[in-house]
Amino acid sequence: MSSSKRASMMPAAPKPPTFLASTLIIADQASLTGTHLITLGSNTVVHPRTKLNSTYASITIGNNCILSERSMIGLQSEATGNENEGVLIENGVVVEVGATVEALSIGEGCLIEINARIGKGAVLGKLCLGMECAG
Template identity: 40%
Template sequence: MTSRPAPVPKRPSQLPVSKPPCTLHSSAIIADKAQITGSHAVEIGENAVIHPWARIRAEGGRVVIGKNSMVYEGATIGTTDGGDVIIGDYVNIETGAIVEAISVGDGTTVEVNAVVGKGAVVGQWCKIAPLERVEADEELEDFMVVYGDGRRRMDMTTKEHAEVRELKKEGQEKAVQAMRTLIPNAAAKWTS
């Protein structure tokens, strides 16, 4: 009676992904299931929150995320080719959104499944409504709202009232604090 040879262990089908050089503020929260890839630098600022399954792609250039900003589940920031992506302070990149812009200004919200194309420049305190699109290389001035099949309007309330902007910042800070209690921090995984 002959014995069967032992099965050969399978090799992994993918090579492990290398970690990009990361500079993370000590108060930043990075979920364990967040994905950060590429060979360019990634900088994540004070009190920024990167949710599980959010993707930061630094293959095509550096990615910078400002303080008190949040990147939600399934959102993607960065490019695979050509150029840095700079996200300002107090920015929300919501679930499923894709941001390949050169820059997104302070206080801006990119809502669910919205797309900001490669090379776009989005001003401060803008709002991109769900499923809307800012085209590649487009420039969006401060306080602009993109809604309803690509229509645009100026948010005069936020533009003309500094107290509204301050209240929005306070609201964002409270949301960030709430997320700190809900999302376990795995930032050490990206700095070691």
């Protein structure tokens, strides 16, 4: 009996260097790719189908954060200027389903709502609300 699945001819995505806290909860289906460092803090939860892409710059996620499914964290295109510092998400941040975060910094306790897009170079202070914007 043969399998109907075909093997991919493409090489696997590069495995990024990581620093993972021992109390981190990360789903098997979460995707960590890239070449820059990805740091995930303690008591942080990474749901299935979350994508962390460190191809263009590093990603630092603080403690007690929740990264919901289908969210995308990290720069999606080449970094310019101060964007080379990467993406910093401080402690206690919740990124909801389908949100994209390319921001330079997301302050402590922020809530990034469903399908929100926080663009490159953005800086959110403490306890901010990132919402979906009509385009």
